[in-house]
Amino acid sequence: MRARAAVKRLSHVIAVLSIVTFMTMLMLDLAPGDPARVAAGDTATPEQLAAAREQLNLDKPVIVRWLLWVGDLLRGDLGTSLRTRQDVSDVLIERIPVTAEIAVLALVMALVIAIPVGTWSAYRKGRAFDKVSQAVGSVLISAPSFLVALVLSYGLALQLGWLPIVGWAGFAEDPVGNLRTATLAVLSLALCEAAVFVRLLRSDMITVLGQEYVLAATAKGLSPYRVLVKHALRPSSFSLLTLAGISLGRLIGGTVTIEVIFSIPGIGQLIYQSIMNKDVITVQGAVAFIAIAYIIINATVDLMYTWLDPRIKVGGKR
Amino acid sequence: MSLPTKTKTQSPPAGPAADSDAPLLAIEDLRTWFDTPQGIVHAVDGVDLTLERGKTLALVGESGSGKSVLGRSVMGILGSHALTPTGSVRIDGRELRGKSRKELRGLWGPVVSMVFQDPLTSLNPVRRLDVQLTEGMAVHLPLSKADRLARAVDLLRRVGIPEPERRLRMYPHELSGGMRQRVGIAIALACKPRLLIADEPTTALDVTIQRQILDLLAELQDLGGMGMILITHNLGVAAGRSDDIAVMYAGQIIEKGPTKNVFKHTRHPYTSALLGSLPRLEDPPHSTLAAPPGRPPVVVDPPRRCRFAERCSHAQARCLSEAPTLDQDTSAGTSVACFFPVGTGRGTDALKRNQEAGRTAAGLAVERSVA
């Protein structure tokens, strides 16, 4: 039974990866611009262009190119960037930690904000705290994250001068600088995610707080803190967990706007530049990474469901 | 809207300390109303009750008559759309109405506790039983963690759960309905309450276990003087296990008194209909109330009249224009809220008149008697 579930899951993973990478290649092929010109340079002669085209297999159909790419991938070769001639795997290894750091910090911060705020809003439904948090949440939800980013950088960086506006310091060289440069991006992302989290947790929590077992817990004379945290929070967290998984996937994929605004050398910026440059091979590598990250996150979320609710058996249903 | 309001009441200065002369529980003119889209539901509407230490009061009545709401009002654990109950609830002479949430918390468990009606929804599905059993003790009893667990094991054993040590590590869904009901009872007993509100505590249990549980409760009453409100559908249990009985209809007590007297000199036509086919203790445990035809009303904006009149074979014009109060009936040794009680001259006449007319004043058809 377990083995069969694993095989099913694996074939699912392979299918997803194939479709995503193939579609990427197809889309880039349809987009205007010529990768061969990128590779050969602007001053290339028609002969050089033709040579580049042949070398990049651009004369072959998309499906063949994709199969060739998959073949290389299986040998652990993601190819070399058309523009910079760097190994794509090297570029990714350089960029992934940057985006991952920002994504994980943003998610953690969003949860750290959302769990207490959402819980308390539900507990004090209709009271002042709830009303204020709902109002702030509405603003954050309707505002795009780049707007939040601009407002934050105006306030915290320009006016108060607490933080650098743009740039990036590697963690290994300068840990403090690293955190300082990450803060604005993390905060902008976290606030927007937190607003959605609060809304979801609040509404689920209100349902759970009406459950008989919460009343029964209250009737034991437990403090409201204990009732909320030990009895109501876990059963209220299912949708939050699902959403947090989706959010993390999105954040790991690189939040293009935020990375571009703050000049953060992460995956989002890489994809943005590579698409602009028609650097097909690099885009392919980044997309494959994102797809794999999504798959790992999904599997983790599934495992966490069984921890949240003991009625769910691993690999099965309720 | 009148009476109950949603405002936070100022808690009165600390009332008189536990008064040994006062009854364990004294309820006066208790009203609990709910604000619903259909209107204000008068779920409990002017109830007076007293209960002495070590005694059992059986609370009976059809589904929807307000028994559970009454129990919860005594505890003070109503949902958010309940209007703050008015009236007085005193335990050992101490007023509970107007007490702050924090003060009440200190009472929930050691002073008053409740067995919830539905064992399937009143246990937290994602917490193990050991936590659910011991967390109340951690608040109220001076016990170490090991002692709390030992007490939990002991409680489970006493409510008849085999292999209690193993069960403690389980989640509610791993237990049968009957076992969950017994866990609910164990939780309610965990802090040795002075007053137990047991809301149909034995419905899911077979006769043997039911007897074992009721014996356990009786033992705790004899030893510790625990008082109990036993809410039940089972008149056999009510007859065999209670000192007093109160019959509830549409949010009000319509007849109450010593159990013996109520059974022997039943005065209210509603009680009389309930007792119509009284099951005895030897009967299967699920024999429930024999209700009179019709359904009890959901009381929204009640008119001033007898709430049972539509279903009552004694109903007269007076019953439709005036609400009877719960008055003492010295001949029966009980109290009854009826203008034309069963077993009295007035009642017999009323029934006879209705039988001759073939219908009651409220229009209910009555079997015509041959004059």
Ligand SMILES: Nc1ncnc2c1ncn2[C@@H]1O[C@H](COP(=O)(O)OP(=O)(O)OP(=O)(O)O)[C@@H](O)[C@H]1O
């Ligand atoms: N939270 C609530 N909001 C609105 N109405 C309620 C609420 N709780 C109970 N009621 C109403 O109060 C009335 C009494 O309900 P209650 O649960 O006390 O009945 P009961 O006598 O315990 O019935 P049962 O024997 O089925 O348990 C019902 O009409 C019910 O609809």
Ligand SMILES: [Mg+2]
């Ligand atoms: Mg009930």
